[in-house]
Amino acid sequence: MGYFMAAIYDGFMDATEQACLRDWRAQLLAGLEGDVLELGAGTGVNLEHLPRQLGRLVLTEPDRHMRAKLTARVQRLGREAEVSGASAVALPFEDASFDAVVSTLVLCSVPSLEQSLAEVFRVLRPGGRFVFLEHVGAPRGTSRRRIQGLVDPFWRHAAGGCRLIRDTERAILDAGFELDAVERESMRKALAIVRPSIRGVAHRPS
Numbered sequence: 685m686g687y688f689m690a691a692i693y694d695g696f697m698d699a700t701e702q703a704c705l706r707d708w709r710a711q712l713l714a715g716l717e718g719d720v721l722e723l724g725a726g727t728g729v730n731l732e733h734l735p736r737q738l739g740r741l742v743l744t745e746p747d748r749h750m751r752a753k754l755t756a757r758v759q760r761l762g763r764e765a766e767v768s769g770a771s772a773v774a775l776p777f778e779d780a781s782f783d784a785v786v787s788t789l790v791l792c793s794v795p796s797l798e799q800s801l802a803e804v805f806r807v808l809r810p811g812g813r814f815v816f817l818e819h820v821g822a823p824r825g826t827s828r829r830r831i832q833g834l835v836d837p838f839w840r841h842a843a844g845g846c847r848l849i850r851d852t853e854r855a856i857l858d859a860g861f862e863l864d865a866v867e868r869e870s871m872r873k874a875l876a877i878v879r880p881s882i883r884g885v886a887h888r889p890s
């Protein structure tokens with residue numbers, strides 16, 4: 685993401701946070717318990733929604749500029765959390781070591797969606813929850829999908845590898861998860877090309 689993106693990220697996202705993301709994050713994260721891993725935690729926006737009474741809390745963030753902001757927010761909020769520079773495609777954690785994995789607006793940017801989801805599956809305990817909130821490709825055949833496809837090659841260079849046309853819900857199922865709940869909704873006040881979103885909970889079957 686780089687220094688510039690880390691510096692402007694919270695301000696750039698503010699209108700969308702107020703319009704919908706803030707409520708969605710709160711709904712998704714409030715009930716988490718046990719050992720929790722967050723992928724690509726960015727500047728740490730989810731910290732205020734993650735319950736304080738968790739077991740282990742690990743926040744990964746491979747970008748050093750974002751990670752510096754994240755570490756500062758962890759300290760500011762007085763949270764007990766381990767901050768790691770690990771990428772979602774190669775998580776340095778043992779099999780079946782977390783009760784929940786959180787990913788918000790991250791799977792668009794990982795170099796391999798399939799490898800990242802395989803890693804999430806691996807580190808979750810059987811029955812463990814995968815909590816996601818992601819912008820995704822619009823339904824196939826729609827004009828928005830066509831526009832996303834046209835813009836994608838340029839966008840990914842400008843936006844830290846972010847891809848516009850990922851079928852993330854399908855990929856979650858293909859990785860072996862069972863879906864408990866999913867909402868498909870427009871991310872209000874976001875750029876039109878990133879508005880289609882999914883959010884919900886899946887679990888690793890026991």
Ligand SMILES: C[S@@+](CC[C@H](N)C(=O)[O-])C[C@H]1O[C@@H](n2cnc3c(N)ncnc32)[C@H](O)[C@@H]1O
Binds near residue numbers: 729750789793
């Ligand atoms: C759009 S930001 C979202 C930040 C935060 N999760 C949020 O909800 O505001 C995407 C984040 O994913 C991180 N990221 C990019 N590639 C990643 C990877 N391979 N593994 C983990 N995180 C990654 C970026 O560094 C960035 O912080």
